[in-house]
Amino acid sequence: MMKLKYLPLLMLLYLVPSVSLAGPIEKIAELIKQGNAHELANFFAASIDVTILDEANVYSKTQAEIILEKFFKENKPSTVKLLHRINSSAAYNFGVLILTTEKGKYRVSYTLKEIEGEMKMIELRIEIEKT
Known part of the structure; x- marks a missing residue:
């Protein structure tokens, strides 16, 4: 009986690490896959290259x-x-993706910098993927 009391807590501990693994690089990759420019803009710095x-x-x-x-x-x-x-x-992150679209493949690279405690995108490059 006593062991079942802690079961929900134990299950929660197993779930938490898998949820927190997705950092800003992975979140941005998912938004690019969705083609969601509006949500992606939440990661942009005030000015972005x-x-x-x-x-x-x-x-x-x-x-x-x-x-x-x-x-x-x-x-x-x-x-x-x-x-x-x-x-x-902790201050800089960098990601490179291969984005496949209806019209072809693109190489997407982005740089994130910590600004006021949040990771913000300061550079975004989309180039034709050279295979």
Whole structure:
């Protein structure tokens, strides 16, 4: 009888680590896979360096969201493969994905920096994947 009392707590301890494993790199990868520019913009810093194919500029958070929304409309995402992740620093993270869309494959890289206690994207690059 006493052992069953702690069963819910034990089950909770097994579930918690699996939930907290998804860091910002993985969350961003999932949002890119969904083509969700609006939710992705929540990770943007106030200004962000964006390169999409041959267009490169520094944009405000709102401008970057609009540009990314346009890219996703023209290139509907189907799969994402996390190729590379650097999250050994508490201040900087870096991720590289292969994004497969209806029109082809793209290499997506992004840099996150800790700003006011939160990881924010300061750079996003989307390039044609060279196979």
